Amino acid sequence: MALPATEPDTARPRDTATSHETPGPTSREDGPTPAFRVRGLTLGYGAEPVVRDLDLDIPAGRTTVLIGANGCGKSTILRALGRQLRPVSGTIEVAGRDLARVKAREHARSVAFLPQSPLVPEGLTVAELVARGRHPHRRWWGGGDDDEAVVADALAMTDTAGLAHRRVDELSGGQRQRVWVALVLAQATDTLLLDEPCSFLDLAHQLDILDLVHDLPMPGAPGEAASGTSADSGAAGDDSPGSGSAGDCSADDQAPVRRTVVAVLHELSLAARVADHLVAVADGGVVAAGPPDEVITRETLRRVFDLDADIIADPLTGHPVVLPRSRRKRTA
Numbered sequence: 001m002a003l004p005a006t007e008p009d010t011a012r013p014r015d016t017a018t019s020h021e022t023p024g025p026t027s028r029e030d031g032p033t034p035a036f037r038v039r040g041l042t043l044g045y046g047a048e049p050v051v052r053d054l055d056l057d058i059p060a061g062r063t064t065v066l067i068g069a070n071g072c073g074k075s076t077i078l079r080a081l082g083r084q085l086r087p088v089s090g091t092i093e094v095a096g097r098d099l100a101r102v103k104a105r106e107h108a109r110s111v112a113f114l115p116q117s118p119l120v121p122e123g124l125t126v127a128e129l130v131a132r133g134r135h136p137h138r139r140w141w142g143g144g145d146d147d148e149a150v151v152a153d154a155l156a157m158t159d160t161a162g163l164a165h166r167r168v169d170e171l172s173g174g175q176r177q178r179v180w181v182a183l184v185l186a187q188a189t190d191t192l193l194l195d196e197p198c199s200f201l202d203l204a205h206q207l208d209i210l211d212l213v214h215d216l217p218m219p220g221a222p223g224e225a226a227s228g229t230s231a232d233s234g235a236a237g238d239d240s241p242g243s244g245s246a247g248d249c250s251a252d253d254q255a256p257v258r259r260t261v262v263a264v265l266h267e268l269s270l271a272a273r274v275a276d277h278l279v280a281v282a283d284g285g286v287v288a289a290g291p292p293d294e295v296i297t298r299e300t301l302r303r304v305f306d307l308d309a310d311i312i313a314d315p316l317t318g319h320p321v322v323l324p325r326s327r328r329k330r331t332a
């Protein structure tokens with residue numbers, strides 16, 4: 001993976017097997033194999049667990065968004081999926097395989113992880129940084145055939161081509177955040193784990209980035225650029241809430257044709273707009289999971305955020321829109 005050097009505060013799992021062995025793709029439970037199947041997962045950084053006995057399925061080829069209050073464990077869950085934090089106990093399966101048995105390089109070719117606060121490498125240009133996304137694909141005798149095209153494509157898609165020769169440490173917060181997304185796209189993985197990818201972005205760029213990653217076809221899918229990403233991939237959005245369009249799966253084998261995205265977002269209306277699958281987290285556990293219009297309820301928001309809110313449907317798309325009511329000025 002291109003990012004481990006930027007994630008200094010977490011323990012990395014071994015490449016070796018644990019006692020939770022799964023030999024290969026599995027159909028032990030009904031339905032299609034999820035991108036991630038989490039069972040009985042306990043996570044923490046010291047004596048006290050942050051996440052306890054978590055069960056969670058992340059659907060393949062869909063965009064899942066984790067929402068929840070500060071400190072509830074969203075990033076911790078994402079780090080575990082990204083192989084940045086070794087579980088205390090429990091299992092994580094990635095595409096039906098025990099994550100603990102997947103080699104780091106293999107994982108980096110299929111799962112890209114963007115942490116919440118990546119360390120900015122001193123002196124590196126944008127183009128040099130984004131090119132690091134190709135490391136997992138490099139062969140021992142040199143780079144991959146498509147490296148230049150992939151990097152150019154990633155820069156174009158994130159509106160950062162004009163910054164290619166600027167130093168990353170001299171960019172604004174929002175410019176830098178788009179460059180991190182470009183780095184993740186350059187990895188050309190089936191799965192993207194994005195921890196608050198929009199926190200520094202203006203509203204237009206938030207929508208651009210989220211629509212872009214939501215609609216990304218799988219690397220190598222028809223209509224894809226040779227890079228594994230496509231400059232016009234953002235055009236095919238389905239705006240209905242919890243949408244799972246026919247285009248999500250290939251006709252023959254139900255294999256997803258869109259990438260799996262797991263993102264942490266704080267802006268609830270944006271989360272409801274972009275998510276196919278929404279997961280509300282509180283105290284390291286799942287309070288509600290499903291389509292946004294089922295998860296975004298007054299009761300769930302009260303339980304998860306201790307927040308009173310009115311919820312209306314977007315008149316154009318039908319997505320839930322959250323109108324928060326101040327906690328300091330409760331009216332009832």
Ligand SMILES: Nc1ncnc2c1ncn2[C@@H]1O[C@H](COP(=O)(O)OP(=O)(O)OP(=O)(O)O)[C@@H](O)[C@H]1O
Pocket residue numbers: 009010045050068069070071072073074075076077116
């Ligand atoms: N590296 C770490 N070492 C020790 N404790 C940590 C570490 N990272 C997170 N924690 C603790 O784990 C808990 C969950 O943190 P986490 O970052 O997962 O929350 P979060 O839901 O992503 O919060 P936020 O919305 O504020 O980003 C918090 O109590 C936090 O202080």
